Amino acid sequence: MIESVTKTSALSGINGLESLSSSFSTRGVTTEGTTPGTMTGETFMSALSNVATEAANNLKQAEQTSFDGLMGKANTREVVDAVMQAEQSLQTAIAFRDKIVNAYLEITKMQI
Incomplete structure (x- = not known):
């Protein structure tokens, strides 16, 4: 019961990052047959x-x-490495923001 509540609350923050990243668009990128003055x-x-997508994926991982690690399937070193990588990604996303x-x-x- 507690595990499912904790997992749900942690995933809600990650879903916010995913919705942010999905709101960005990639229009304007052209590579083949470009003419001068077009974006490449x-x-x-x-x-x-x-x-944002990479940060969300690192947090999920x-x-x-x-x-x-709680279930005994991963050792302490793997857990610490994953958490440190997620923390670094989160700090980078916060710095960008x-x-x-x-x-x-x-x-x-x-002034205009």
């Missing part, structure tokens, strides 16, 4: 989407490894 390569939105918010606030302060 990865867009900023798709890069942010990739970061760490959560699954933690549950495997903070930079984007700060940039937005700076733009709103500009």
Whole structure:
């Protein structure tokens, strides 16, 4: 009972990251038959989407490894490595968010 409640609450935060990443679009990316002046390569939105998706996947993997450790299927080293990787991904996502918010606030302060 407690395990299912904990797992559900942890997954709700991860689902928020997934919905954020799915809201980004990758339009404007063209590679074949491009003409001068058209966009090529990865867009900023798709890069942010990739970061959010990777962070969500790392959090899911760490959560699954933690549950495997509780059940005795994974050793302590694997659990610690997975949790540390998830923490690093989460800190990176938070840093991106903070930079984007700060940039937005700076733009709103500009006089037109």
